[in-house]
Amino acid sequence: MAYVTKSPWVVHYDGSSCNGCDIEVLACLMPMYDVERFGIINTGNPKHADVFLVTGSVNEQNKDVVRQIYEQMPEPKVVVAVGICACHGGVFRDAYNILGGVDTVIPVDCYVPGCAARPEAIIDGVVKGLGILQAKREAMVNGAKAIPAEEEAPAEEAPAEEAAAPAEETAEEIKEEGGEA
Amino acid sequence: MGVFTIGKVLVDSLFKKTACRMYPVVPREWEERTRGAVGIDIDGCVLCGMCQRACPTNAITVDRKAATWSIERMNCIQCRGCVDSCPPKCLIMEQKYTEPNVEKVIDTFDIPQKKKAPKKDAEGKAPAADAAGGDGPLTCDEETCVYCGLCAKACPADALEVTRKPEKVWKVDEEACVKCGVCIDKCPKDSLSFGGAAAPAEKAEKAPAEEAKEEAPAEKAEAAAAPAAEAGLACAVDDCVFCGACAEACPVDAIKVEDGSWEVDKDTCIECSACVDQCPANCLTMNVGGEGAAPAEEAPAEEAKDEAPAEDKKEAPAEAMMEKAPRVHRFAEMDTELKERIDGFLGEVKENLVKDHGMSEEEASKRVEAALVASRVKRFPYLMGRGAKSMADEIKD
Amino acid sequence: MGKKTIIPFGPQHPVLPEPIHLDLVVEDETVVEAIPSIGYIHRGLEKLVEKKDYNQMVYVVERICGICSFGHGWGACLAIEGAMNVEIPERAEYLRTILHELGRIHSHLLWLGLMADGFGFESLFNHCWRVRETVLDLFEKNTGGRVVFSICKVGGMRQDISDENLKEMVEVLNGIKKEIKSLTDVFINDTSVKNRMVGVGVLTKEEAEELCAVGPTVRGSGVAQDLRLTDTHGVYGKLGFEPIVEEAGDCMARTKVRIREVFQSIELIEKAVSMIPEGPVAVNVKGNVEDGAEYMVRLEQPRGEAFYYARGAGSKFLKRMRVRTPTNMNIPALVKTLQGCDLADVPILVLTIDPCISCTER
Numbered sequence: 001m002a003y004v005t006k007s008p009w010v011v012h013y014d015g016s017s018c019n020g021c022d023i024e025v026l027a028c029l030m031p032m033y034d035v036e037r038f039g040i041i042n043t044g045n046p047k048h049a050d051v052f053l054v055t056g057s058v059n060e061q062n063k064d065v066v067r068q069i070y071e072q073m074p075e076p077k078v079v080v081a082v083g084i085c086a087c088h089g090g091v092f093r094d095a096y097n098i099l100g101g102v103d104t105v106i107p108v109d110c111y112v113p114g115c116a117a118r119p120e121a122i123i124d125g126v127v128k129g130l131g132i133l134q135a136k137r138e139a140m141v142n143g144a145k146a147i148p149a150e151e152e153a154p155a156e157e158a159p160a161e162e163a164a165a166p167a168e169e170t171a172e173e174i175k176e177e178g179g180e181a
Numbered sequence: 182m183g184v185f186t187i188g189k190v191l192v193d194s195l196f197k198k199t200a201c202r203m204y205p206v207v208p209r210e211w212e213e214r215t216r217g218a219v220g221i222d223i224d225g226c227v228l229c230g231m232c233q234r235a236c237p238t239n240a241i242t243v244d245r246k247a248a249t250w251s252i253e254r255m256n257c258i259q260c261r262g263c264v265d266s267c268p269p270k271c272l273i274m275e276q277k278y279t280e281p282n283v284e285k286v287i288d289t290f291d292i293p294q295k296k297k298a299p300k301k302d303a304e305g306k307a308p309a310a311d312a313a314g315g316d317g318p319l320t321c322d323e324e325t326c327v328y329c330g331l332c333a334k335a336c337p338a339d340a341l342e343v344t345r346k347p348e349k350v351w352k353v354d355e356e357a358c359v360k361c362g363v364c365i366d367k368c369p370k371d372s373l374s375f376g377g378a379a380a381p382a383e384k385a386e387k388a389p390a391e392e393a394k395e396e397a398p399a400e401k402a403e404a405a406a407a408p409a410a411e412a413g414l415a416c417a418v419d420d421c422v423f424c425g426a427c428a429e430a431c432p433v434d435a436i437k438v439e440d441g442s443w444e445v446d447k448d449t450c451i452e453c454s455a456c457v458d459q460c461p462a463n464c465l466t467m468n469v470g471g472e473g474a475a476p477a478e479e480a481p482a483e484e485a486k487d488e489a490p491a492e493d494k495k496e497a498p499a500e501a502m503m504e505k506a507p508r509v510h511r512f513a514e515m516d517t518e519l520k521e522r523i524d525g526f527l528g529e530v531k532e533n534l535v536k537d538h539g540m541s542e543e544e545a546s547k548r549v550e551a552a553l554v555a556s557r558v559k560r561f562p563y564l565m566g567r568g569a570k571s572m573a574d575e576i577k578d
Numbered sequence: 579m580g581k582k583t584i585i586p587f588g589p590q591h592p593v594l595p596e597p598i599h600l601d602l603v604v605e606d607e608t609v610v611e612a613i614p615s616i617g618y619i620h621r622g623l624e625k626l627v628e629k630k631d632y633n634q635m636v637y638v639v640e641r642i643c644g645i646c647s648f649g650h651g652w653g654a655c656l657a658i659e660g661a662m663n664v665e666i667p668e669r670a671e672y673l674r675t676i677l678h679e680l681g682r683i684h685s686h687l688l689w690l691g692l693m694a695d696g697f698g699f700e701s702l703f704n705h706c707w708r709v710r711e712t713v714l715d716l717f718e719k720n721t722g723g724r725v726v727f728s729i730c731k732v733g734g735m736r737q738d739i740s741d742e743n744l745k746e747m748v749e750v751l752n753g754i755k756k757e758i759k760s761l762t763d764v765f766i767n768d769t770s771v772k773n774r775m776v777g778v779g780v781l782t783k784e785e786a787e788e789l790c791a792v793g794p795t796v797r798g799s800g801v802a803q804d805l806r807l808t809d810t811h812g813v814y815g816k817l818g819f820e821p822i823v824e825e826a827g828d829c830m831a832r833t834k835v836r837i838r839e840v841f842q843s844i845e846l847i848e849k850a851v852s853m854i855p856e857g858p859v860a861v862n863v864k865g866n867v868e869d870g871a872e873y874m875v876r877l878e879q880p881r882g883e884a885f886y887y888a889r890g891a892g893s894k895f896l897k898r899m900r901v902r903t904p905t906n907m908n909i910p911a912l913v914k915t916l917q918g919c920d921l922a923d924v925p926i927l928v929l930t931i932d933p934c935i936s937c938t939e940r
Contacts, residue, residue, distance in 0.1 A: 013590050014597055016619045018936050020644025020725040022595035023688065027714075030707040031200045044592030062597065062618045065589055080281075084238070087255040087285060091237050091638050094629045097622040112281040115258035116644055116725040120204050125281035127205070132283075186768040190705055190760055200708050214722035214737070237634040260637050260728045265736060274722070339864060 007039025008130055011049035011073070015066050015102060017056025020116030021083035025053055028126075033119045035126065046072040051129055053122075054106075057085040059097045063105045070106045076136035078129040080110045082122055087111045211276035216259040218279045219252060225271030226250060226292045229361030231337050232263035232272060251289035254279040268337050268361045319358055321351045322372040329453030330432045332364035332373060345433065369454040413447045413468060414456065420464035427456030427465060580606035585921070589618050593696060593925040596935040600928075604921055612916035612924075614909060620939040624899055631894040632658050632867060633732060639886075639901060643937040644725045645688060646903075648681040649879040651730040654899070656811060657888035658732045660873030664863055668813075670734035672854040675812035676744070677721070677729070679843040679850075683751075684713045685880035686836045687758070689932050690765065693833065696925040697774045705761055712754050716747050734860030744851045751844045762837040766830075775829040779915040779927045782827055791911040792904045793882020794839070795931050798832035800825045805878035817849050829930045836932075866894050879904055881932045903937035 014022045028035050029042055043049050046069045058066055070079065081102045084090045089100035102108055109132050112125035202209065211217070228250070230243040240256035241263060243249075257279075264272045279286065328349045333341040340357035341364060344350045365373045414436075416427075421443055428436040435449040436456060457465045527549050534545035583604050589597030597618035603611040623638050630638060639654035640647050652674050659666060691706035714724045720739045721727040729736050765771055781791070786799040796803055804821035806814040822838045824831035867890025874887040882904025891897035908931040915927050 011590075012595070014595050014619070016597075016621060018641045018644045018647075018726075019595060019934070020641070020647065023644055023725060026595060027707065027711070030711070031704050032202055032708060032711040033204060034201045037201070042592075044590075046590075056619070057621070059618070059620060061620070062589075065597065065618070069590055084256055084258060088238075088253070090256070091258060091630075091641055092621045092623060092626070093238065095622045095626055097620055110281055110283055111255050111285060113255045113257070113279045113286075115260075115641070116723075118278055118724065120209055121278050121281055123204060128281055128283070184769050187699075187702060187705075187764045190764070191701065194705070200711075212719045212722070214720070215718060216722040216728075235633070237630060237637045258637065258641075258726075258728075259723070261722075261736065262634070262637070 007041070008050040008133060009041050009043045009048055010051045010053055010126070011043055011046045011069065012053040013055075013066065013069055015054050015056040015062045015086070016059040016098070017083065017085050018116075021055035021085070021114075021122075024116050024119050025055065025082060025122060028119045028122050033123060035123060040126070047074065049073055050077060050133060051126060052077060052079045052106075053082055053126070054079065054086050054102045055082045057089045057092050057098045057101055058105050059099065063099060066102065066105050076133055076140055078109045078133045078136070079106055080112060080122075080125050080129045081108045082112045082125065083117045084113055084115050087113060090115065213276075215276040216261060217275050217277045218254065218259070219257060219263060220273050220275045221250060221290055222271040222273070223250070223290050223292050225269045227269055227361055228292055229268060229337075229359040231266045231268060231359055231361065234338075234359075235262040235266040237262060248292045248294055249289050250292055251287055254286040254288060255282075256285075266337060268363045317375055318355050319353045319360070319364070319373060319375055321353075322374075323351070325370045326351055326372040327370055327451045327453050328432075329369065329451060329455055331367045331369065331453065331455055335363050335367040337361065337363060413452060414445050414450055415466050415468065416443050416445070417464040417466075418443060427460055430455045580608075582610065587924065593928060594692070594933065594935075596933070598928075598933070598935045600916075600924075602916075602921070602924065607921050609916055609919050609921060609924060612913050614913065616909075616935060616939055618939070619936045623940055624901070627896045627899045629895075632888075632890075632896050635896060635899060636731060637728060639899065640726055640728065640730075642901065642903070642940050643934050645685050645934060646681065646879045646881065646884075646937060647726045648677050648730070649877055649884060650901070651727065652678060652811075653875060653877045653884055653886035653901070654888070655730045655732050656875040656877070657873050657886040657899070658867065658896070659863075660875060661867045661871045661888050661890050662732070662863065662865075663871075664733055664861060666734045666861060667858050668855050669738075669857045670859045671813050672850055673735055673739055673859065674730065675814065675817075676747075676847050676850050676854075677717075677727070678812065679847050680713060680716065680747070682843045682880045683840050684710055684717070685932075686840045687713065689836060689880075689929070690762070690833075693926070693929050694765075696929045697771070699771065702761065702764060709754055709757050709761065712750060716750060719743065720747070731860065733863035734858070736860070738859045741854075744854065748848050748851050751847060755841070755844060758840060762840075765833055765837065772830065774923075774926060775833060776826075778829045778923055779919065779930055780826075780828045781911055781915055785914060786827070786911065789910045789914060790907050791882075791931075792907045793879070793932070794832050794835040795882065795908050795911055797822060798824050798835045799827040803883075805876055805883050811875060811877055813850065813853075814846075816853065817846055819846060829926060832930050866890065866892060867896060868892060869897075872898075881905055881934055881937070882908065884937075901940060903934070903940070905931070905934045905938045908933070909938065 012022065012025050026042075027033060029040075040051075046052070050073075052070060052073060054066065056062075070077075079102070081087050085092065086102045086108075089098055092098050093100050099105065110125050110129045112121050114121050117125075228243055228245050228248065230245070233239075233241045233243045236257075237260060238256050238258055240253045240258075242251045244251075259274070261274055264274050328343055328345045328351060330343040330345075333343045338357050338359045338361075340354045340359070342350065342352040342354075360375065362375075365375075423438055423443065425438040428434075428438045432453065432455060433449050433451055435446045435451075437444050437446075452467060454467045457467050530549055531542065531545040534540045534548060535542055540548070585602045585604050587600040587602055589599045599615040599618070601613040601615065602609050603613070623642065626638050627635055636651060636654045636658070640651040642650050687706050687710040691703045691710065694700070694702035694706060717727065718724050720743055721729045721737075781789075781795070781799050783800045786796045786801060791799070792803070800823060802821045802823045806812070806819070807821060819842060822835050822842060824834050867888070869890060869892030872887065872889040874885065877884045877886070884904055885900075885902040887898070887900040888896055889898040912928065912931050912933070915930075916924065919927055
């Protein structure tokens with residue numbers, strides 16, 4: 001079963017969240033959803049990780065930590081913002097201590113909505129992120145600047161392609177709808 | 182021995198079916214109540230903005246001028262607050278979540294502009310068009326308003342204040358009003374509208390409606406043999422479950438419901454029909470006074486008024502007059518032409534009595550006189566409307 | 579005299595999903611002192627009462643913590659309902675109690691899994707969470723969400739749960755009882771687990787009372803303190819039960835308390851479902867909280883005693899909403915137990931009080 005040929009490791013950090021999305025991220029690793037089928041391991045060390053799963057709207061004390069973890073990760077790396085607190089600030093956006101989403105601190109590659117984000121949505125988001133990761137890796141190898149994966153679907157990662165291809169279509173559909181509406 | 186006590190669990194799990202849901206290879210089936218994403222039925226939306234107020238994260242934006250409803254998908258906490266607070270119930274919670282995306286998705290929907298269908302009144306005539314579709318502030322026609330308070334109870338924004346005691350007050354807080362139109366739908370008297378211009382148009386409509394009312398009961402008078410359905414509130418006691426919902430809904434406490442008994446104080450009842458709406462057994466009917474069969478008795482009186490203005494002097498003086506001077510017709514003050522008409526009619530009655538019932542002329546005259554004097558005098562105009570033959574049949578005994 | 583080193587622990591660490599920073603002053607593998615530094619999850623949501631009206635505030639309070647989410651929603655609703663003098667129907671009280679106990683089961687199973695992960699027993703971790711997924715499926719079927727339910731509102735419940743669903747809930751719970759038993763037997767009987775947990779982090783009865791620990795932390799040290807008996811929230815008074823108390827005061831005692839609470843909760847749910855009356859599940863609440871009207875309520879969350887206070891301001895916004903969560907009270911006990919322990923025991927001890935740092939910092 002060739003789901004993924006390269007096994008991406010994940011580092012997970014809770015950037016001022018309520019733990020709901022974090023529990024769901026851990027639930028992804030558990031037997032019910034089991035992303036370990038794809039070779040994904042939750043590592044504690046950012047220097048070993050490829051994908052950075054962040055939850056929570058970032059507060060003032062946490063922004064340096066998030067930035068540090070991001071900087072400690074080796075290239076190529078992908079950031080997936082899990083939950084609407086990480087996308088936008090969520091219910092806490094108006095609070096005095098909150099910066100409002102992870103993208104105020106580090107660049108985000110994929111947004112996963114939901115409060116708390118379902119494990120299915122997290123898996124979809126990670127798979128999308130893996131597509132972007134592959135594109136970045138190829139770009140690094142080819143020496144070109146990193147470009148997003150919408151134009152180039154990788155041929156090696158079969159499920160990433162399967163899931164990323166309909167996902168790309170959806171992304172384009174949404175873009176079109178967004179353009180029309 | 183406590184070594185490797187988990188062995189049994191591990192060995193079992195080797196032979197059991199996998200607990201894994203195998204997502205994304207196996208697609209997921211959602212539960213009925215799963216909260217995924219908010220969907221909208223654009224035909225039902227009235228752009229009232231209640232959802233925008235209810236949303237804890239300000240994810241929904243309702244633009245009345247541009248007629249759009251938009252939601253930031255990456256900001257929605259799927260709390261169902263908007264779904265629960267939507268007055269026309271056009272929002273639903275779909276089960277599938279919003280797909281993850283590389284950018285923050287904002288879905289915008291164009292809401293088609295439409296005029297609200299005007300409510301029809303009891304006679305089946307539609308009120309003036311645009312009565313509810315205007316764009317002005319909410320106004321209440323104080324002449325038709327009964328201050329029942331149903332609009333205030335239904336208002337999702339708490340913008341209405343209605344009191345009956347100590348004085349009748351109807352007030353709207355225009356800043357709080359979201360123009361959703363729920364009060365207009367609930368008003369039993371059609372007193373509410375957006376914009377003051379519609380009100381006179383309604384009144385103009387009502388004038389011909391009243392005239393039509395007067396003509397119609399003349400026909401009804403023939404049709405109805407006995408006093409028709411009870412005026413006001415009636416309960417089909419056989420169907421009644423004595424739950425007391427009507428008594429609770431009544432804004433003036435006119436209904437009393439006890440074990441096995443239901444009664445209404447018709448003097449207190451303001452005929453707002455709040456009870457009829459609440460009845461779970463559908464056993465209540467409201468025959469609003471003036472539209473039921475009661476006018477069937479009054480309208481001929483009105484008709485006869487035109488012909489016999491003296492009748493409006495009321496029966497008591499007429500009877501007193503009759504007692505004192507039996508030969509004096511109560512039509513004594515009528516004009517000559519009318520008198521001739523009545524004499525002619527009475528003559529026909531006499532003829533009928535003589536021919537069909539074999540009475541002598543004297544006998545017949547006496548009978549007619551007696552009829553005029555007796556209690557049948559009250560029904561004389563009605564009998565006249567029915568014709569000489571029927572009157573003869575009536576008084577032949 | 580050994581050499582003292584300071585080892586910084588956290589905020590990003592594989593033990594807990596939450597950021598907490600501990601400066602561990604270590605002398606040759608023995609922790610002498612632990613200096614906690616919190617504030618990584620502080621969102622300042624109590625100040626959001628100025629911007630969100632009291633109905634929206636329930637959603638905000640619900641999201642203080644994803645694990646004890648139902649308890650927070652219930653507490654916020656109780657505080658606001660008390661301030662507005664609203665009486666909710668009895669069926670709503672029963673439903674709230676049932677969902678809260680279900681939340682307790684899921685929280686304890688989650689904790690058991692994390693504890694197993696804390697001493698490296700990953701397969702036990704996976705099995706516990708696999709069983710917990712059954713409980714989450716029950717939540718999803720009845721309320722629509724797995725983690726945050728949004729089913730409590732001021733005045734009752736948003737949606738009713740049908741009697742068939744409740745009966746099915748009881749059947750499913752009875753069905754997984756056996757599995758839970760086999761897993762918890764591992765905790766209690768396995769030698770390697772016992773080596774890690776027995777005698778570790780002992781909190782004597784006097785220390786526990788003096789440090790004002792709450793919840794299973796204090797019940798594992800011999801103090802029979804359970805708010806479900808003393809306070810009047812929910813229908814616990816009608817259900818009737820005994821608090822679970824263990825005397826030893828070490829990690830194993832606290833684990834046993836939580837394990838037995840899982841089974842007790844299953845029994846409570848069964849009893850409540852058999853006694854639940856028919857009727858409406860909500861009353862329509864309109865209007866604002868009066869200026870100066872205040873109400874406080876205490877709830878027994880899975881981690882201990884939580885306190886909720888609401889005060890009205892006469893408008894649709896509240897004046898004050900104060901939440902004090904159980905982990906707040908347990909952190910001094912944690913610091914006490916960390917003194918003198920082995921460095922390798924630090925994750926176990928941090929986990930044994932069942933820390934919910936997002937609750938603490940709000």
